[in-house]
Amino acid sequence: MxxxxxxxxxxxxxxxxxxxxxxxxxxxxxxxxxxxxxxxxxxxxxxxxxxxxxxxxxxxxxxxxxxxxxxxxxxxxxxxxxxxxxxxxxxxxxxxxxxxxxxxxxxxxxWPVGSLRIAASEEELQDCAAHLKALRADGFEAEPYEGPEGQGLLIPSDAxxxxxxxxxxxxxxxxxxxxxxxxxxxxxxxxxxxxxxxxxxxxxxxxxxxxxxxxxxxxxxxxxxVRTARLQMLATAPVARRYKRPVYRRWGYDYWQQLPDGRIALGGMRDAGGEAEWTAQNEPSDTVQHRLEALLHQLGIEAPITHRWAASVGYSxxxxxxxxxxxxxxxxxxxxxxxxxxxxxxxxxxxxxxxxxxxxxxxxxxx
CATH class of the missing domain: 3.50.50.60 (FAD/NAD(P)-binding domain)
Incomplete structure (x- = not known):
């Protein structure tokens, strides 16, 4: 798959x-x-x-x-x-x-719905505040956010x-x-x-x-x-509406969104794979996929997983x-x-x- x-x-x-x-x-x-x-x-x-x-x-x-x-x-x-x-x-x-x-x-x-950056720690929450301050200082849209996803900031201009x-x-x-x-x-x-x-x-x-x-x-x-890395994702069957906006969490290492038909597309956990993720191979790995499953359960989503996939990207x-x-x-x-x-x-x-x-x-x- x-x-x-x-x-x-x-x-x-x-x-x-x-x-x-x-x-x-x-x-x-x-x-x-x-x-x-x-x-x-x-x-x-x-x-x-x-x-x-x-x-x-x-x-x-x-x-x-x-x-x-x-x-x-x-x-x-x-x-x-x-x-x-x-x-x-x-x-x-x-x-x-x-x-x-x-x-x-x-x-x-x-879908012009904005995006959320959600903090996974107090340190990251403080960084979200610095992020918000810098955006506002230069006249860009951003708001502090607290909701079911957690605390962080809302960027209305994203999509x-x-x-x-x-x-x-x-x-x-x-x-x-x-x-x-x-x-x-x-x-x-x-x-x-x-x-x-x-x-x-x-x-x-x-x-x-x-x-x-x-x-x-x-x-x-x-x-x-330039160094090539593997990014991995999974998706579920449709669930009841939970997320209005895509979510970027834990410094961007975790991310997910709910599609218009209710499915959850969730990715990240590249850091959990360590050096093995610095690869040109683009097949999903058990290590990262298991961690993505754990994140899915942590979010309270119990729907069946229907898709797993990976892709190669370049980092500078x-x-x-x-x-x-x-x-x-x-x-x-x-x-x-x-x-x-x-x-x-x-x-x-x-x-x-x-x-x-x-x-x-x-x-x-x-x-």
Whole structure:
């Protein structure tokens, strides 16, 4: 069992690439960031070929917890301290605007309900207060929270969504706009003017590698700066309504939300797996799954477990994503440190403008 709760089984697979193609740009990776880049390039009037080693959003983009959180991977007050107030504020504002853009693109897949950060200790509760203070100081929405989930803070501008539904919708939009997309087409060799696959070749002007997990395997020059980890989740049969908003708890190591049909999607416990979770394998492990079950019982949820799944994501040392030209005319974006749904989509759009030979107005990370 390694199927995410998001998969309704209605996707019609895309073909794999056979033979040679030409296009102005090639995007490697058909997750949220790659598809956002493809759509932005199409809006700019460019021609694009997109490939993925698996299926559309078959990696972490369609196998995550379904959180749309503003900001970088670090909590806002941590970002201010580590990245500086100017960058932290600009990035937070840009991700707020990106969430709004995503709602306009795929309204049926997004639930604008906010999010909760819930403390699991007195120390974390004090940190929530610091988090709240920093957000309010810079004019961002946040409120202290106390409710059935616990104590912490409410961030009204965040959202929840179905990540796989969104990506598949974006892929359909891209195909309708003229993109050529191919599944089950791993990149074998990448240069700025050519991407070779096992059964074909794409000749182009520039390449964007939009891959999160295993990015350092695809581009070995990033080893030491990017490290792949496994994130695991499970889901239950529907239960009575308990949670209005997605919940981030225990410094983000535990997270869950209740879907519109009543099912609970719960993930985390990566720290319980220790070093074994720093792996490119994406099969669920007994150690972490048992801990997730224990958390489910701790929350008082006794419904049958219907899904278990895992995905690979990339972490960077400083919590900021990779966004750079790593080879001549080969750009890479990834290593979102577990929170790539918003930042990844934003970076995809920024990267499209860079490939186009310009700068996206308001760009934050690729300027």
């Amino acid at each position: 390694n199927t995410p709760v998001w998969d309704d089984g209605n996707w019609h697979p895309l073909p794999h690439l056979e033979g040679n193609l030409e296009g102005e740009f090639c995007v490697v990776g058909l997750g949220g960031s790659g598809l956002s880049a493809i759509l932005e390039l199409l809006r700019l009037g460019r021609t694009v070929v997109g490939i993925d080693a698996g299926s559309v959003a078959g990696g972490a983009a369609g196998r995550n917890g379904g959180f749309l959180l503003a900001g970088a991977a670090k909590f806002y007050h941590q970002s201010v301290a580590e990245h500086g107030p100017a960058l932290a504020r600009r990035l937070y504002q840009a991700t707020l605007e990106q969430i709004a853009h995503m709602q306009r693109e795929t309204p049926e897949a997004i 929840a969504f179905n990540p796989l539904q969104r990506c598949r919708t974006l892929a359909r939009q891209a195909l309708e706009a003229g993109a050529r997309l191919f599944e089950n087409t791993p990149a074998h060799k990448i240069s700025g003017q050519e991407v070779q696959t096992l059964q074909g070749c794409i000749r182009c002007q520039k390449v964007l590698v939009a891959v999160d997990g295993r990015l350092e395997h695809l581009l070995p020059e990033l080893k030491g700066r 040392a400083n919590g900021l994503p990779i966004a750079e030209e790593v080879r001549p005319d080969v750009w890479a974006i990834g290593a979102y440190s577990g929170t790539g749904n918003v930042v990844g989509a934003l970076l995809g759009r920024e990267a499209a403008w860079v490939l186009h030979g310009s700068r996206r107005p308001g760009a934050v990370l690729l300027t």
